[in-house]
Amino acid sequence: MTNKKLSKELDKFLMALSKVGLNTKVTAEMSGVSVHSLSNWRQGKSYPNQSNLMKLRDYSLSLLSIRGLQSEVRECAVSFFREVEITLRDMPRIGEKEEKILNDHHSNQKALSILVRMLDFNQIDTYLNTDTMQGFRIDKQNKIDRKTQRNYKKTFSENLNRLINFIDEGSDYEREDIAEWSLFSGDLNEDLFLELYDNLPHEEDFDIIKKVPSIGELWLETNLGVSKTQVKSWREGKDFPNEENLEQLKKLVGTKGKGAFLGYEFSESDLLHMFLKAPRLEAENRADKAEYFETLAFFTNVLFKYCGSNEEVEELRHLIEENLISEGKSSLVKSFLDEVWNLRVSREINRDSYTDKNMPEMIKYFEMTDDEVEYALNKDYKVVDSIFSEEKVNLIEKFSEEHFDVEQKEALSELISQLRLGKFIPQIRLRLEPKFQKLYFE
Incomplete structure (x- = not known):
């Protein structure tokens, strides 16, 4: 069942109920879901997760047990019940989602150890297998179970x-x-x-x-x-x-x-x-800035992917290539922004705590003089400032109006909105959330 069909069936079901005096508020109270959620689901603005689908299924089933229920309501309830059952049958059962994620990464022990902890502590909202491009939302608990x-x-x-x-x-x-x-x-x-x-x-x-x-x-x-x-x-x-x-x-x-x-x-x-309040705030602030750079890199890759042939974007790519001190192992954009970040950090942290073993990539920046670092950063910041400009934003927004689907437009809108506020979108969302994966993935 498609999400669009679910919205249509839910709308028919709710309209039939309203005709016999069961308005949306009453339905919400009896089914255990909110009025706001029902409204969003029937309009296709969002879709119920597994838990809420089960509540709606049980509610429609309870109505069918009522003697003398009007035929129109009964027909809509039966149709809606069947569609919900089909959807639930196609969805992984509770517990199977986590099992599928772990099975997808069974050959990577390092990834497995991280994923197990993230699942245990409800730190994953959505999952997407980039090989099959199939994914699902994770039903999160409010508390960690005993x-x-x-x-x-x-x-x-x-x-x-x-x-x-x-x-x-x-x-x-x-x-x-x-x-x-x-x-x-x-x-x-x-x-x-x-x-x-x-x-x-x-x-x-x-x-x-x-x-x-x-x-x-x-x-x-x-x-x-x-x-x-x-x-x-x-x-x-x-x-x-x-x-x-x-x-x-x-x-x-x-x-x-x-x-x-x-x-x-x-x-x-x-x-x-x-x-210590000061170092804690400093560490949190540094982490936020690092996340901002990751979000900026994501925006730049989106820009290069869809507007790479534009003259201004081509010029930006050349500027990045010219200012990159050493070729990185990742993408051009990631290598450049990582380098800018490392140049900054090399003058903000205690150098004695970084060694060839724990952070070998930092050593070359420590070996540069302060003047060399300042000169490189001054040039790099001009390039960074030119990445997220109104011209570039207008360019990608214009492209999206003609070529992006609803989810891609939503992802782009959130991305631009956060960067305009000087904020970031957590890496885990950019890497795993389906709408961002549809927008861009490496």
């Missing part, structure tokens, strides 16, 4: 121990001696060390008579309102916090996302950012 949480109990306890040990080690220093802490001495200046000291808990922050074995444990007990025994059970992996405790813990240390404390291991940098 089974998933238990699967990551070991990661939780290890992260909790890292956090407590970090606090205990840091709280041993006096304010004037905190700069001697070897753990981060190469990454922090004096002001940041003092900020770190002020944000870490210390014995004097608590009403205690005698010295306690762990300030970190006491800090958690006090802020979460739990017992010492409870914290100990978490540390030993014997127990797992309830939903409220886990959310309080995330909020306490400023971590975000459903996978926090569970889906990845805390690094020393993660622990540091929990108690």
Whole structure:
């Protein structure tokens, strides 16, 4: 069944119901879906997911059990029920979607390990197999179920121990001696060390008579309102916090996302950012800028794909080629914008933390003088500014009016809107969401 036919059948069904006094509001209440959703579905603005289709199917079936139901309503209900059944039969059942995604990547262990965690923590909205060009939406849960949480109990306890040990080690220093802490001495200046000291808990922050074995444990007990025994059970992996405790813990240390404390291991940098506002904001800001560059690269590739023969676009391509210092392994656009980003970052971060092993691509930028980097960036920024200009936007929008389908136009509109606001579209959406895949994929 096509989405267009679904909208048509739903519209006929709702119109028949309205004739016997069952308006959209009543239908929404009885079926368990919203009035807004019903309106969008019947107009074809959006389409129900698997869960909502099952609600509509059950509702239409319940009507058919009513004796004396008018023949027109019965006919529409039967027709709608059959079409929904066909759709559900063609869709992967709940659980099969995740299985299909993992099967598609069974030969790539690295990809599998990432996908498993993303699925466990509901971080995928849509999926598209670019080989077959077939995909579907993922029904997301509001909360992480307890089974998933238990699967990551070991990661939780290890992260909790890292956090407590970090606090205990840091709280041993006096304010004037905190700069001697070897753990981060190469990454922090004096002001940041003092900020770190002020944000870490210390014995004097608590009403205690005698010295306690762990300030970190006491800090958690006090802020979460739990017992010492409870914290100990978490540390030993014997127990797992309830939903409220886990959310309080995330909020306490400023971590975000459903996978926090569970889906990845805390690094020393993660622990540091929990108690330092400035580096945390700097890291978040840098991550946002990196995502913006990825979104800009996507726009540029769209422009090159559809308007590559235009004189202005050809000139832009030549400019990018001329300003690229070294040929990259990815596309021309990606190589250029990655290079601009690396040039910027090479003068914003601690160079000692980057080595030939962990970030070999950065070494060549560190070896450039400040004047060389400044000269290259000045030229590159002029090129970057010329990518997302009103002329280029008008060019691709004009092309889209004549050649793009509804989904491609929607994707392009969102892309342009976000870039105009200086915002980004997350990479995972650009790579996996069908409407963006239809617009462009490598």
